[in-house]
Amino acid sequence: MRSKRTILDAVLDRSTIVALIAVLVLVAFVMNAFAPPVFVDVYTYLCVSLIMVLGLQMFMGNSGILNWTYVGFVGIGAFVASICSTPAAVKAMGVPNMYPALVEINMPVLPALLIGGFVAAAVAAAVAWPLMRLSDAVGVITLFAALIVIHVIMTQWDNVTNGPRTFFGVPFFTTLWIAVIGACITLVAAHLFRESSLGLRLRASRDDRHAAKAIGINVVAVRYFSFVASSFIAGVGGGLWAHYITSFSPKSFYITEAFLLLTMLVVGGAGSISGAFSGTVIVTVMRELLRQLEGWLNNSGVISFEVYGLTEVSVAILLIVILIWRPGGIIGGSEIRLPFARKK
Amino acid sequence: MSGEFVINTLSLGSLYALMALGLVFVYGILKLVNFAYGEYIMVAGYGMYVLGIYTPTPWWATMIIAVLLAALTSYLTELVAFRPVRTKSLNAMLVTSFAVSVLLQNAVLLIVSPRARAVPLPAAFNASVTLFGVTTPLRNILTIITAVVLLAGLTLLMKYTVLGIAMRAAADKFTTTRLMGVQANMVISVAFIISGLLAGVVSIFWVGRSSSVDPLIGAAPLLIAFIATVMGGMNSLMGAVVGGFVYGLLFNVLSITLPASMVNYRDAFMFVIVILFLLFRPEGIIRGSYTEERVG
Numbered sequence: 001m002r003s004k005r006t007i008l009d010a011v012l013d014r015s016t017i018v019a020l021i022a023v024l025v026l027v028a029f030v031m032n033a034f035a036p037p038v039f040v041d042v043y044t045y046l047c048v049s050l051i052m053v054l055g056l057q058m059f060m061g062n063s064g065i066l067n068w069t070y071v072g073f074v075g076i077g078a079f080v081a082s083i084c085s086t087p088a089a090v091k092a093m094g095v096p097n098m099y100p101a102l103v104e105i106n107m108p109v110l111p112a113l114l115i116g117g118f119v120a121a122a123v124a125a126a127v128a129w130p131l132m133r134l135s136d137a138v139g140v141i142t143l144f145a146a147l148i149v150i151h152v153i154m155t156q157w158d159n160v161t162n163g164p165r166t167f168f169g170v171p172f173f174t175t176l177w178i179a180v181i182g183a184c185i186t187l188v189a190a191h192l193f194r195e196s197s198l199g200l201r202l203r204a205s206r207d208d209r210h211a212a213k214a215i216g217i218n219v220v221a222v223r224y225f226s227f228v229a230s231s232f233i234a235g236v237g238g239g240l241w242a243h244y245i246t247s248f249s250p251k252s253f254y255i256t257e258a259f260l261l262l263t264m265l266v267v268g269g270a271g272s273i274s275g276a277f278s279g280t281v282i283v284t285v286m287r288e289l290l291r292q293l294e295g296w297l298n299n300s301g302v303i304s305f306e307v308y309g310l311t312e313v314s315v316a317i318l319l320i321v322i323l324i325w326r327p328g329g330i331i332g333g334s335e336i337r338l339p340f341a342r343k344k
Numbered sequence: 345m346s347g348e349f350v351i352n353t354l355s356l357g358s359l360y361a362l363m364a365l366g367l368v369f370v371y372g373i374l375k376l377v378n379f380a381y382g383e384y385i386m387v388a389g390y391g392m393y394v395l396g397i398y399t400p401t402p403w404w405a406t407m408i409i410a411v412l413l414a415a416l417t418s419y420l421t422e423l424v425a426f427r428p429v430r431t432k433s434l435n436a437m438l439v440t441s442f443a444v445s446v447l448l449q450n451a452v453l454l455i456v457s458p459r460a461r462a463v464p465l466p467a468a469f470n471a472s473v474t475l476f477g478v479t480t481p482l483r484n485i486l487t488i489i490t491a492v493v494l495l496a497g498l499t500l501l502m503k504y505t506v507l508g509i510a511m512r513a514a515a516d517k518f519t520t521t522r523l524m525g526v527q528a529n530m531v532i533s534v535a536f537i538i539s540g541l542l543a544g545v546v547s548i549f550w551v552g553r554s555s556s557v558d559p560l561i562g563a564a565p566l567l568i569a570f571i572a573t574v575m576g577g578m579n580s581l582m583g584a585v586v587g588g589f590v591y592g593l594l595f596n597v598l599s600i601t602l603p604a605s606m607v608n609y610r611d612a613f614m615f616v617i618v619i620l621f622l623l624f625r626p627e628g629i630i631r632g633s634y635t636e637e638r639v640g
Contacts, residue, residue: 066435130623137375140438141574142622145615148567152612259442266439308458309450316447320425323440327432 016335017191020277021184028180040176046284047179048241053264053280054183054190054273055233059226061270062199064206065135067227068143068258070234072150073120075253077235078242079154079161081116082170085109085243090169095162102160109173113239120235125228132223135209147258154250161250168247174240182240186233190273193229202226263319269329278331283315290314347478353596354589355484358491359549361588363565364572365498366542368584369535371573372515375434379441380421381569382562383448384540388414388547389463389557390452396464403466411544417448418540422533430532445562452559460558463551470552487549494545495585498538502581507534515579567611574618577628586630 024047031043052074060067083091083098084107091103127146134142155164174182193199205212205219213219242248260283268279290311297307322329370378391410395401401409421444429436473482502508513521514531522528550565551557568591576587594617598610621628 064433064435066438131619134622134626136434137371137377137438138578138622138626140435141377141570142619145570145618145622148615149612149619152609152615156608156612256446259446262439262442270435307454309453312446312450313454316443316450319443320440320447323432323436323443324425324428327429327436 014191016274017187020187020274024180024183024187028176032176042284042288044174044176044179044244046280047176047183048174048237048244049261049264049284050183050277050280051179051186051240052234052237052261053276054186055230055237056261056265057270057273057276058190058193058199058233059223059230060265061272061276062194062202062206063223063226065223066140066143066262067230068140069131069146069150070230071253071258071261072147072154073124073231073234074238074241074257075150075154075250076123077113077116077120077238078248078253079116079167079238080119080235081109081112081239082167082242083160084112084115085173086170094169095158095167097158098162099159109171109243113236113243116239117232117235120238121228121232124231125224128227128231129220129224132220132227147255151250151254154253164249164251166247166249170242170246170248172243172246174244179240179244182236186237187273187277189233190276193226194273198222198225260315263315266329267319267322269331271328272331272335274335275329275331279329282330283318286318287311287315347476348480349596351475351478351480351484351488353593355480355487356596357589357592358488359546359588360568360572360592360595361585362491362494362542362546363569364576364584364588364591365495365581366539366546367566367569368573368578368581369539369542371578372581373511373518373532373535374426374430374437376426376437376441377570378539379438379566380444380448381539381543382564382566383445384414384418384543384562385547385550385565386452386557386559386562387417387448388544389551389561390456390461392465392548392551393456393461393463393557397461403464407548410547411541414544414547415537415540418536418543419533421448422536426536427529427532449559449562456559458559460556462556465552465555470555483549483552490545490549494542498581511535571614571618573628574621575628577630579627580630583628583630587628590629 028043028047031040035043052070056067056070059065060070083102084105086094086106088103088106091098095103131139131142131146154161157163158165161167194203201212201217201222204215205217205222209219238253245252264280264283265276266279267283268277268281269275294307294310297303297310326332366384367378367381370376370381388410391413392406395406395409396403425440425444426437429440469481469483469486471482472479473485474480475485502512510521510526511531511534513524514526514528518528521531546565551561572587572591573584574587575590576585577583591614594614595610598613599607602610602613
């Protein structure tokens with residue numbers, strides 16, 4: 001028998017998510033009030049990254065399948081949303097070969113973001129079923145191959161994406177508060193997904209797919225729906241990113257970025273939302289500091305040669321060290337809990 | 345079928361077969377797709393660059409040292425990065441291999457330069473020779489000869505030495521092989537060293553095509569090895585070799601037959617083929633031992 005639940009119970013049950021959202025919003029207020037614009041920029045970027053990493057966590061963290069293709073769906077969302085929201089005149093100038101029907105489209109940013117998400121999810125839904133049948137090394141290769149296919153199409157289909165050249169003139173939309181609100185919504189969504197029946201079945205299939213099949217879980221179907229849901233968030237996240245950065249090219253949705261998102265997820269711990277959250281924060285902060293250092297080294301003339309790649313080297317070392325010492329990530333597979341929250 | 349096409353395809357196929365073989369040596373035993381494999385090729389390329397430009401080392405010694413350097417890099421990455429995570433999840437190992445790849449690439453970026461560097465090679469390497477009425481760079485003929493010699497040597501090693509038998513057994517059933525008293529670390533280290541040696545040899549010919557080396561030079565060979573192994577069969581060494589030649593053939597045929605507007609999509613076609621292979625014939629052209637990697 002379940003006793004009557006109060007709002008307080010519901011909040012305490014979700015203490016992790018409540019705490020994470022509280023931190024996110026509180027820091028946003030502080031940033032907004034006191035911090036210089038550089039910090040606000042970094043924080044906005046962090047929130048957008050968080051949305052993407054949480055979407056990645058939804059599928060990868062709960063299914064145990066290394067999802068290389070994810071960043072491809074981020075790209076699809078970014079392009080679709082940008083095509084929808086960018087004024088026709090800008091597109092006609094910036095993307096000379098674009099199909100006339102696409103040039104005419106123009107709508108506010110919010111519906112454009114959603115359409116980006118839906119298109120990404122639709123593409124995922126169209127191709128994912130057979131891919132979800134594969135596990136382990138073969139599954140990883142397939143998803144990696146799928147990323148390359150998406151990338152080749154993005155760089156070659158210049159009637160839509162402007163080919164390998166930059167797509168510019170996207171209206172700026174993703175302010176600090178938009179990014180924070182988006183991150184909060186995604187946090188709740190990722191949490192609800194993880195605790196839902198679908199999420200639970202997906203996690204069961206991750207821990208032992210034969211046992212999961214034996215108790216009647218349709219592993220392929222469970223993976224499929226989660227993959228599509230995760231791709232939707234990828235699409236929306238990509239759209240938000242595009243409306244923050246305002247000009248980009250297909251290069252931004254390839255192996256380097258896939259690796260960065262994976263690092264953020266794996267460093268904190270792919271198995272939990274608090275892991276995804278902390279990994280994103282740690283990697284973003286570390287990268288920003290190192291980039292400042294790199295810039296300072298190059299400009300101040302302390303050393304006689306230009307420094308490239310210091311950031312990437314350090315992030316890669318961090319990742320290897322984490323994988324050796326704490327392969328489950330810093331937080332690991334279970335959510336952090338506030339001290340006053342009771343155990344389930 | 346002109347003679348030129350045959351020689352081109354054979355030489356391209358030989359090179360691709362060596363690339364694929366290097367990748368599959370590690371995959372067979374650890375089930376690890378080593379994303380850092382391309383970087384062994386890059387390291388050997390930079391070895392040739394440094395030795396060729398800054399030291400008076402003769403070209404043959406440069407090449408030998410470069411190959412050994414690739415093998416050493418491969419061994420060191422195994423020792424430092426892969427061994428500690430080997431017992432953890434497959435994902436941990438895959439992400440590690442990717443991190444190693446990023447690390448090596450950016451280390452070169454940091455230490456040398458993001459720009460391409462010219463690699464001095466003996467002039468004879470690119471000289472044209474005429475064979476059976478076909479004029480082709482000597483490099484192409486050398487590729488074929490090297491591949492034949494290496495494949496023969498590796499076949500003998502795998503068939504008739506204790507080490508080879510242990511490695512084949514480990515690729516089949518690793519746990520059982522360990523129960524038979526074969527040391528896991530030794531077998532895996534040797535696999536990485538052979539993989540690195542092959543990467544070094546590939547590097548000589550791959551770098552030889554453009555006579556220059558840049559931090560991203562390993563990316564293309566990695567992807568080629570990837571496709572070739574999947575097509576040929578990921579669970580057998582023979583499969584990798586066959587896959588390499590099939591890919592060389594397919595690549596040349598697609599390059600000739602695809603209309604100009606579609607040539608840019610060639611890579612997409614290749615990877616769609618990879619996906620189709622994995623879905624419908626995951627064991628590849630050459631069937632290896634039984635593996636369970638699919639649900640539903």
